[in-house]
Amino acid sequence: MSSRASPSAEARDIVALEGVTKRFPGIVANDAIDLSIRPGEVHVLLGENGAGKSTLIGMLSGLQQPDEGRILVDGRPVPITSPRHALALGIGTVFQHMMLVPTLTVAENLALGGPWWQRPRTGELEAHVAEITRSLGISVKLQARVAELSLGEQQQVEILRALLRNSRLLILDESTSMLTPKGIDELGALMRRLVEKGLAIVFITHKLKEAVAFGDRISVLKLGRKVGEIPPERFRSLGEEEIIAEIVALMFGRQNDESDTKERPVGATRTGIAPSLQVTDLTVAATDNEPGLSSISFDIRPGEILGIAGIDGNGQKQLAEALAGQRVAAGGSIRLEGTDVAALSVGERRRRGLRYLTDDRLGEGTVGTFPVSINFFLKQVGQAPLWRGGLERRGEIDKRAADLVREYDVRTPSLRTPIARLSGGNIQKVLLARELAEGAKVVIFNKPTYGLDLANTLASRQRIRDTAARGLAVLLISTDLEELLSMCDRIAVIADGALVGTVDNVDDARTKVGRLMIGLAA
Amino acid sequence: GEVKSIAILTPEEGTDYGWNQQGIDAAKAAGEAAGVEVVVAQGLGYGDVRPTLRELASDGASLLIAHASGYNTAAPEIAKEMNVPVAIVDTPNGLEKGLVADYTLSGHEGAYLAGRLAAKMSRSKTVGVVVSGEPPSWNSQSGAFAQGVKAENPDVKIIYAVIGPAAYSDAAGGKRVTESVIASGADIIFGQGNGSSFGMLQAVETTKAADGGKVYFIDVIGDKSPIDKGFLLSSVVWNIEPVYAAMIADIKNDTFGTKHYAIGLKDNSVELLKTPAIPDDVWSQIEALREDIVSGKIKVEPVYDATAVRALMTSVAQ
Amino acid sequence: MNGLFSEVFLSALLFGAVTAAVPLLLAGLGEQMSEKAGVLNIGIEGMMLAGAYLGFVGAFYSESLWLGFLTGAAGGAAVAALMALLCVRLGLNQIVIGIALTLGLEGLTALLHHFQFSRSYPRLPAADPTVIPLLADIPVIGPAFFRHHLLVYLAVLLVVVMSYLYRRTQLGLNLQAAGDKPAALDVAGIDVIRTRTIAVLTTGALAGLGGAYLANVGAGLFIPFITNGAGFLGIVLAMLARGRPVWVLFGALLFGACLSLTTAMQVAGINIPTDVIQMLPFLAVMIMLVLFGRQASLPAALGIPYERGAR
Amino acid sequence: MSIDGASTASATALDATSAAANRRDVLHRLLMTLGPIVVALVIAGCILLAVGVDPLAYYGYVLERGLLSMLGIQQTLTRMAPLLFLAAGLIVAFRAGMWNLGGDGQFLLGAVTSAASAPVLVEIMPVWLAWICAFVIATVVAAAWSLVPALLRAYHGVNEIVTTLMMTFLGTSLANVLVKLIFRDPGTTVPQTRTLPVEERLPRLFDTTVTSGLLLGIAAIVIVHLVMTRTAFGLKLRIVGANPRAAVHAGLSVPGLTIAVFAISAGLVGLAGAVDVVGVQGNVRADWNPAYGLAVIPAVFLARMNGFAAIGFVFLLSVLSIGGESAARRMGVPNHFTLVLIAIVLIVLAIAEYVDHRYNQSRKA
Ligand SMILES: Nc1ncnc2c1ncn2[C@@H]1O[C@H](COP(=O)(O)OP(=O)(O)OP(=O)(O)O)[C@@H](O)[C@H]1O
Ligand SMILES: Nc1ncnc2c1ncn2[C@@H]1O[C@H](COP(=O)(O)OP(=O)(O)OP(=O)(O)O)[C@@H](O)[C@H]1O
Ligand SMILES: [Mg+2]
Numbered sequence A: 001m002s003s004r005a006s007p008s009a010e011a012r013d014i015v016a017l018e019g020v021t022k023r024f025p026g027i028v029a030n031d032a033i034d035l036s037i038r039p040g041e042v043h044v045l046l047g048e049n050g051a052g053k054s055t056l057i058g059m060l061s062g063l064q065q066p067d068e069g070r071i072l073v074d075g076r077p078v079p080i081t082s083p084r085h086a087l088a089l090g091i092g093t094v095f096q097h098m099m100l101v102p103t104l105t106v107a108e109n110l111a112l113g114g115p116w117w118q119r120p121r122t123g124e125l126e127a128h129v130a131e132i133t134r135s136l137g138i139s140v141k142l143q144a145r146v147a148e149l150s151l152g153e154q155q156q157v158e159i160l161r162a163l164l165r166n167s168r169l170l171i172l173d174e175s176t177s178m179l180t181p182k183g184i185d186e187l188g189a190l191m192r193r194l195v196e197k198g199l200a201i202v203f204i205t206h207k208l209k210e211a212v213a214f215g216d217r218i219s220v221l222k223l224g225r226k227v228g229e230i231p232p233e234r235f236r237s238l239g240e241e242e243i244i245a246e247i248v249a250l251m252f253g254r255q256n257d258e259s260d261t262k263e264r265p266v267g268a269t270r271t272g273i274a275p276s277l278q279v280t281d282l283t284v285a286a287t288d289n290e291p292g293l294s295s296i297s298f299d300i301r302p303g304e305i306l307g308i309a310g311i312d313g314n315g316q317k318q319l320a321e322a323l324a325g326q327r328v329a330a331g332g333s334i335r336l337e338g339t340d341v342a343a344l345s346v347g348e349r350r351r352r353g354l355r356y357l358t359d360d361r362l363g364e365g366t367v368g369t370f371p372v373s374i375n376f377f378l379k380q381v382g383q384a385p386l387w388r389g390g391l392e393r394r395g396e397i398d399k400r401a402a403d404l405v406r407e408y409d410v411r412t413p414s415l416r417t418p419i420a421r422l423s424g425g426n427i428q429k430v431l432l433a434r435e436l437a438e439g440a441k442v443v444i445f446n447k448p449t450y451g452l453d454l455a456n457t458l459a460s461r462q463r464i465r466d467t468a469a470r471g472l473a474v475l476l477i478s479t480d481l482e483e484l485l486s487m488c489d490r491i492a493v494i495a496d497g498a499l500v501g502t503v504d505n506v507d508d509a510r511t512k513v514g515r516l517m518i519g520l521a522a
Numbered sequence B: 001g002e003v004k005s006i007a008i009l010t011p012e013e014g015t016d017y018g019w020n021q022q023g024i025d026a027a028k029a030a031g032e033a034a035g036v037e038v039v040v041a042q043g044l045g046y047g048d049v050r051p052t053l054r055e056l057a058s059d060g061a062s063l064l065i066a067h068a069s070g071y072n073t074a075a076p077e078i079a080k081e082m083n084v085p086v087a088i089v090d091t092p093n094g095l096e097k098g099l100v101a102d103y104t105l106s107g108h109e110g111a112y113l114a115g116r117l118a119a120k121m122s123r124s125k126t127v128g129v130v131v132s133g134e135p136p137s138w139n140s141q142s143g144a145f146a147q148g149v150k151a152e153n154p155d156v157k158i159i160y161a162v163i164g165p166a167a168y169s170d171a172a173g174g175k176r177v178t179e180s181v182i183a184s185g186a187d188i189i190f191g192q193g194n195g196s197s198f199g200m201l202q203a204v205e206t207t208k209a210a211d212g213g214k215v216y217f218i219d220v221i222g223d224k225s226p227i228d229k230g231f232l233l234s235s236v237v238w239n240i241e242p243v244y245a246a247m248i249a250d251i252k253n254d255t256f257g258t259k260h261y262a263i264g265l266k267d268n269s270v271e272l273l274k275t276p277a278i279p280d281d282v283w284s285q286i287e288a289l290r291e292d293i294v295s296g297k298i299k300v301e302p303v304y305d306a307t308a309v310r311a312l313m314t315s316v317a318q
Numbered sequence C: 001m002n003g004l005f006s007e008v009f010l011s012a013l014l015f016g017a018v019t020a021a022v023p024l025l026l027a028g029l030g031e032q033m034s035e036k037a038g039v040l041n042i043g044i045e046g047m048m049l050a051g052a053y054l055g056f057v058g059a060f061y062s063e064s065l066w067l068g069f070l071t072g073a074a075g076g077a078a079v080a081a082l083m084a085l086l087c088v089r090l091g092l093n094q095i096v097i098g099i100a101l102t103l104g105l106e107g108l109t110a111l112l113h114h115f116q117f118s119r120s121y122p123r124l125p126a127a128d129p130t131v132i133p134l135l136a137d138i139p140v141i142g143p144a145f146f147r148h149h150l151l152v153y154l155a156v157l158l159v160v161v162m163s164y165l166y167r168r169t170q171l172g173l174n175l176q177a178a179g180d181k182p183a184a185l186d187v188a189g190i191d192v193i194r195t196r197t198i199a200v201l202t203t204g205a206l207a208g209l210g211g212a213y214l215a216n217v218g219a220g221l222f223i224p225f226i227t228n229g230a231g232f233l234g235i236v237l238a239m240l241a242r243g244r245p246v247w248v249l250f251g252a253l254l255f256g257a258c259l260s261l262t263t264a265m266q267v268a269g270i271n272i273p274t275d276v277i278q279m280l281p282f283l284a285v286m287i288m289l290v291l292f293g294r295q296a297s298l299p300a301a302l303g304i305p306y307e308r309g310a311r
Numbered sequence D: 001m002s003i004d005g006a007s008t009a010s011a012t013a014l015d016a017t018s019a020a021a022n023r024r025d026v027l028h029r030l031l032m033t034l035g036p037i038v039v040a041l042v043i044a045g046c047i048l049l050a051v052g053v054d055p056l057a058y059y060g061y062v063l064e065r066g067l068l069s070m071l072g073i074q075q076t077l078t079r080m081a082p083l084l085f086l087a088a089g090l091i092v093a094f095r096a097g098m099w100n101l102g103g104d105g106q107f108l109l110g111a112v113t114s115a116a117s118a119p120v121l122v123e124i125m126p127v128w129l130a131w132i133c134a135f136v137i138a139t140v141v142a143a144a145w146s147l148v149p150a151l152l153r154a155y156h157g158v159n160e161i162v163t164t165l166m167m168t169f170l171g172t173s174l175a176n177v178l179v180k181l182i183f184r185d186p187g188t189t190v191p192q193t194r195t196l197p198v199e200e201r202l203p204r205l206f207d208t209t210v211t212s213g214l215l216l217g218i219a220a221i222v223i224v225h226l227v228m229t230r231t232a233f234g235l236k237l238r239i240v241g242a243n244p245r246a247a248v249h250a251g252l253s254v255p256g257l258t259i260a261v262f263a264i265s266a267g268l269v270g271l272a273g274a275v276d277v278v279g280v281q282g283n284v285r286a287d288w289n290p291a292y293g294l295a296v297i298p299a300v301f302l303a304r305m306n307g308f309a310a311i312g313f314v315f316l317l318s319v320l321s322i323g324g325e326s327a328a329r330r331m332g333v334p335n336h337f338t339l340v341l342i343a344i345v346l347i348v349l350a351i352a353e354y355v356d357h358r359y360n361q362s363r364k365a
């Protein structure tokens, strides 16, 4: 797409981008992008992590200004100077990262933005909300504090807020990442209804199936450039498989989606061997805004992958943290190779081989301002050979970090780069390297591929499979059923802080797990 | 010894109608009289003055007057280090020939007279003592004031109040506390405090006594008549010039550091200020009392300790 | 001795407590607003000093107390404007700038006072009290609480107004969002920088007003360093109050009461060093914290400058 | 985008050029410090002009008396000793993300306890041992004083800004009570502790009046810098400071480290008081409070918590305070002007850092 023949924006465009370029220190996030967004269309934006999708959205919603190029609204060039301006232009956005105030209630969050002297108009709001939630098939607790909601519920609130604004252009940046399959379908149907009413929608996702199912037009970004577009005419003429093949070719330059459904040879685990991890009656008290765990029991043998399925916010995080020692258990035992570790500290559990790969990469997984090299070893600070007598051995640390960078293919400008500057996928590789370091016996993976692009997702899954193949016991927590089905030996379903059933991953597992997840017997 | 220039160091600016100003004015006057240059280092605070002392000494000052009790550790040390005479306050046993002289000044005799005056003039038979801290030199005046009141009329109540441990510049505190003391019946306030004494003065000016009449203020050390609005009854004024003049003379005679310098009623280095608010007959009685003190008929013992001063008050107040 | 504790004296003590509490109340309310919006305003002592000085100058030359309050508030707000420019707009470190402003205004007001008033020490006449009918006639309580300058009642009223603003208006939501998740406020169409700037300016105006009250009514004059750490007390009050204006009021009254207690005990002849009595309010609060110490609920983005689109 | 596969190569390349880059960096930092100071002097000079004082003469005295004259530089270096310890203590706390704003209380308690103990100790043991004991006492007392905020923060999550501020009000009063009621020298009329004789204070360096506390202070801040940047312990503290949740996740004992940070920080600040008393002051008077913390806190921030940079800023502060006092006297300006000067310098330095940061960013983009 090097030709910059600026197509004079067609009259039909609500918003058009002409040669928009955005640079950040050391990087061109958007490189001469042309894009037209039309009423009555769902315009899907696809691209790897870091391709520049969110940056583009940032400029449309007034968070950022293009360095070059221009944005046309209704055919006229308009610099979108602030989010307020964007809202006034009728551009409503659901951002990739939560944009709700955790200490305010849902209603207050929805009311945010009115004239300052007014009382928040909650009455008016309620009717309006009821109307929209009905058509969307969701329910929101208006009086609940946002901090008390699960991420999925928060995402619903954000979508609701964007709809409340009566925008002409609705932007959804990875808004399906936290929704249930049913929620996703309902959102898809709603988008359809909205575009039929004449709205324009920009929809960003990493799931190609959603893109094909909901989109009218697809644009693909790669390394900040627009590398291709499938217009509606062509979209309609192709079948799902063909479209996916085309997208994959555009995104990865590869012909086919390296099949991810490669079945794991079940039965590779040696059933005779004693379990590496035995959890009995693990209980965690509920807090004001988080569910607890009630009497969770399971065990995992060496070489086995046990999946935990369930809708987000049902105790997955509590389970992982209780196992890792970051959360106090009210009762029960956790046996690691026979010895109870329930009373041990986080560090001690790790030393004995219990590893936890968190789903919160920036929040707790890394120290964003510290260099990549140090972040590899955050959980080994003070240990030989990287530290001797408490003194840091820079050479040793850099050498080992360089090895890991090579081994795990971490793409970083240098070992000294602050890790927050890496893309999410590369941060994830650092975390993987850290948890799989020598001595691991049991590894808990919490949503290991959340937010990762296809290539990174596949690579991470392969790592996890390899881990199990090396004889480690793996607990894989995920909200993505496909992922669990493609990897696990057994899948347990968690609901309301309890395990409601465990299913062997054989032929009809999908149905059984699905039934358990919606509250039916397997 | 030869005296070319003397230097005086004060913790605050010499514009306070009080301790700092009296010191600086006196040093200037003494210097002028003796024909020596006077260097003034003011507003030095209560921190470390060694740098200033050293600098003044190396600039050739023949005498350093460290005019704050907070300076009485540093100054003798620098005297020895740089071999320059220093004068310090509140350290009677610190004398060293040729090097260190002490001038522990106490206006207690004057404060005693002020106490007599207050007791004579109080309509409510209640007087107040308000201080912003309890350094020894103030204690001795508070104590003597109480003794004076008691000697004049044992039935007069004395209310004592400290604004805060080191509330020297707390003008609002000075006003607040003084108002409370006035409310408890006092119609004459004997006030000691640096910046905070302006707050006391303000309270006196703006608060009526229980009987609806004027409340009067008795000040110490300086003379606030230039800024008075008719509420200043008197002041125990210190004149430090003779002390400094004597120091200069002693350096010249090589007798510096061999004697204590004091101020008192005798040579009028402590004086009770006469204001129009004092009726002539009362004033003549006070003059007579002054004579009695000078002649030794009345003895006023200074009390330096805060606890002892408070005890004096309580016993008076009962 | 009991004679000393007459009705008049008791009400004077309580009156004094209220007078001492008012500057703390105003400073605390101001600081609270900044903190709510995510700005840690350490420069409040400097703003109070600016308010005290300019408030006094205004009142002295215009011979109107109200004009003095106005100039005082404006003075505090002017210092706050500098803070807003540096810390909110440019995002400089709030602690560095706050301390620098405090140091600078200590020096500057002392300097100005030196050149202007250090020979004359002008003093204002007594402030006219506004007597609340009926209530003012209650023994002890009446003279203590209902014969103050009008500004005192306004300051108390301000507590109600602030509570209302925080709980019931969009402005309250905006402020809280600016402190807890500024990005969310921004994308809702409200300018975070402007919201925080308004909060900081309000803080400055309130602190300046507190300083002006301290100088004009509390002391009736201006002298260098007159605030004596009141601004820092305001910070403590605001943080302890956890976003509730009423608690600032209670805290300010507690400190005021302790100051009066100091006087009362001395007048009663109780021989405890003033240092010890001065420790009482802090001791009380520390003990409360140790006994009931709960999670501090400070805004998540407190002290962190906001930059749109940064990450 | 990312530099594929070149990570190791670029990492080593980076190391090879880092020495030269470092030198350039130091030069740059120096320029970015001196430039703003000149700007600040010009601004402050305008104020001087406004009150009718010749700024050039004023600054001449500041320079001469604070820096260039033999006497002046000695005073400046002596003033630095306690400030360095204070800065060291603050660096530990700030790097670990904890706002120890209770410096004045800790400083005074350290000062008072060392002042009370040193004169007694020198009578029963060798002088050097007495110093060490006095230092230890001051350190322990100040560290213990920080225990309440530390425990409240570690186990109840109570914000330490407010607790340390309150403890500093309390500590100042307590120090006064101690001087007035318990450690009071019976031989003086003024309430103060017994005085440590000049001969028994920390030795002076060579033939000067510079206290050897200066060397201790430099050693302290350099050690703190190295511990914070080169050791496992320092790294742990920095992790806690940069991201407490990551610290929990990494298995660090956050409460334990929090308490350690407060203890070390307060201990060093208490030591600052002890070094000032045992080295220079000799005793503590009631109501003495030099409030050094107020100027050192911003200096530490401007130094970005780097020990070596902090030495530079502390030096600058000392020059300004020693030279400023002298200049004010000679030019007939009230001493308060020094405060204004320091404030302007701090603000302009902060702005310069911002401008520098912006410039770097736009150049990289
Ligand atoms: N504020 C910023 N400062 C610096 N770099 C940024 C900033 N925002 C984005 N970038 C960089 O710009 C590039 C594009 O990022 P962007 O968030 O647009 O990617 P994306 O396509 O949305 O990825 P994802 O699928 O993970 O959401 C990335 O390399 C990112 O690091
Ligand atoms: N502030 C920055 N300065 C320099 N480079 C940056 C900065 N932020 C991001 N980058 C670079 O941008 C790239 C992608 O980062 P980004 O955080 O946008 O990824 P992402 O969009 O979240 O993608 P993913 O999560 O899939 O990896 C990385 O190579 C990173 O080095
Ligand atoms: Mg994105």
Ligand SMILES: [Mg+2]
Pocket (backbone or CB within 6 Å): A049, A050, A424, A451
């Ligand atoms: Mg991402």
